[in-house]
Amino acid sequence: MSQKNNCEFCQIINKKKDAKRIFEDEKALAILSPNPCCAGHILLMPKEHFSIIEQVPDYLIAHLSKITNKISIAIFEVLQAKGTNILIQNGVAAGQKSSHFMIHIIPRKENDGLDFQWQPKQLNEEQMSTIELKLKEESKGIGEFEKEEKKPVMLDKKIEKIDKEENYLVKQLNRIP
Numbered sequence: 254m255s256q257k258n259n260c261e262f263c264q265i266i267n268k269k270k271d272a273k274r275i276f277e278d279e280k281a282l283a284i285l286s287p288n289p290c291c292a293g294h295i296l297l298m299p300k301e302h303f304s305i306i307e308q309v310p311d312y313l314i315a316h317l318s319k320i321t322n323k324i325s326i327a328i329f330e331v332l333q334a335k336g337t338n339i340l341i342q343n344g345v346a347a348g349q350k351s352s353h354f355m356i357h358i359i360p361r362k363e364n365d366g367l368d369f370q371w372q373p374k375q376l377n378e379e380q381m382s383t384i385e386l387k388l389k390e391e392s393k394g395i396g397e398f399e400k401e402e403k404k405p406v407m408l409d410k411k412i413e414k415i416d417k418e419e420n421y422l423v424k425q426l427n428r429i430p
Contacts, residue, residue: 265284282298325337
């Protein structure tokens with residue numbers, strides 16, 4: 254069985270499993286998390302199966318970012334949140350449990366018991382400089398983004414072919430002065 258067929262979230266997208274759908278368009282689906290860390294925890298995912306962010310096309314990341322922003326605004330207004338955490342668990346080492354890429358949108362209130370704090374690591378200047386140079390070199394290609402392929406516009410009406418003899422414009426061109 255392929256990863257896509259075995260994916261719990263692909264089954265939700267294809268309506269083979271139930272979920273509390275919050276938002277949906279042709280490219281993305283947002284649902285209430287089935288395993289929330291708090292009330293209003295939302296999962297936003299592309300409808301196409303991608304495992305990690307590196308596989309997701311740039312135009313789709315941009316689309317998901319716009320939706321994330323609008324959902325975050327809705328969380329502030331509807332749930333009276335005082336903040337949101339926007340979280341991507343990219344890879345097993347980062348806590349990713351599902352094989353489907355998704356963005357967690359988590360409502361926050363003061364003293365809500367969620368802890369996303371960490372102790373800063375102390376790096377010396379040489380370590381920081383080495384990391385900076387390596388990442389700077391690798392980042393040179395940033396700026397060349399994938400574009401979505403444009404699909405042809407389909408009209409509902411069939412275009413009628415006009416016979417040359419019936420077309421008055423053609424008749425005007427053939428007129429002898």
